[in-house]
Amino acid sequence: MTLRLTDDEADALRRRAEYERRSMQDIAKQAVREYVENHSRQDLLGSVLDEELPRYAEALERLGK
Numbered sequence: 001m002t003l004r005l006t007d008d009e010a011d012a013l014r015r016r017a018e019y020e021r022r023s024m025q026d027i028a029k030q031a032v033r034e035y036v037e038n039h040s041r042q043d044l045l046g047s048v049l050d051e052e053l054p055r056y057a058e059a060l061e062r063l064g065k
Contacts, residue, residue: 003028 017024
């Protein structure tokens with residue numbers, strides 16, 4: 001896989017890597033892992049809410065009154 005960054009993105013990544021004394025690749029891989037984990041959780045939560053919320057809609061409406 002090849003990751004193409006703009007000059008500004010590459011500079012920002014390079015500065016961050018230097019600051020953290022880590023490789024640019026290591027930081028990019030961590031960012032991808034965090035992105036996938038966060039979005040996977042959000043997708044799972046969204047699907048559960050889509051399936052379960054209608055089931056409890058009446059009770060939730062009564063609680064809100």
